Amino acid sequence: MKYHITNEEVVFNDHYKMLKAEVTYDTFKGDTITTQRLAFHRGDSVAILIVEKDTNSIILTKQFRYPTTKHDKGWLLEIPAGSIEENECPLTCVIRETREETGYTIQQPEQLFHCYPSPGACTERTFLFYAEVSASDKIESGGGAASEDEDIKLVKIPIAEIDTYLSEKIHDAKTIIALQWLKLKLTP
Secondary structure, three states: OOEEEEEEEEEEEOOOEEEEEEEEEEOOOOOEEEEEEEEEEOOOEEEEEEEEOOOOEEEEEEEEOHHHHHHOOOEEEEOOEEEOOOOOOHHHHHHHHHHHHHOEOOOOOEEEEEEOOOOOOEOOOEEEEEEEEOHHHEOOOOOOOHHHOOOOEEEEEEHHHHHHHHHHOOOOHHHHHHHHHHHHHHOO
């Protein structure tokens, strides 16, 4: 099956971009469809599930998320995450973002997989990583990059409370995916 994109243009360009294009693609019945589509273009990102082994805890962040106010939430618990800069590899980015947001230094995080958080509307790919740390790996205060106006609170949750957090306190998709992955990993 094939697709063809024509007349792609940037129709909005601020902190993020909105693209508009004419798209022609093959159907499962053997026909073709030609239509116009929009795509939110924000670049790719990384996210990391961090387990602090000596406290048997997961390191989460809590920060304000404007879009969630449309559903009466403002602050979300999430695994640390951030945007990949131009020409930056996901591994370099996740090491940088972990240090900025949490203050922890990590050496060789394991890349688990990548996924599209909202493929019907957004071009973003998220690269999901896993790392284990100890309390002594926390070498800075964390809390985000001051130059980016970040206000991030670190939250440690006991691994034993994953189910409670999943059912009552976590509303972020990448965090749900990561915690479910950890549950599977821990299941004998």
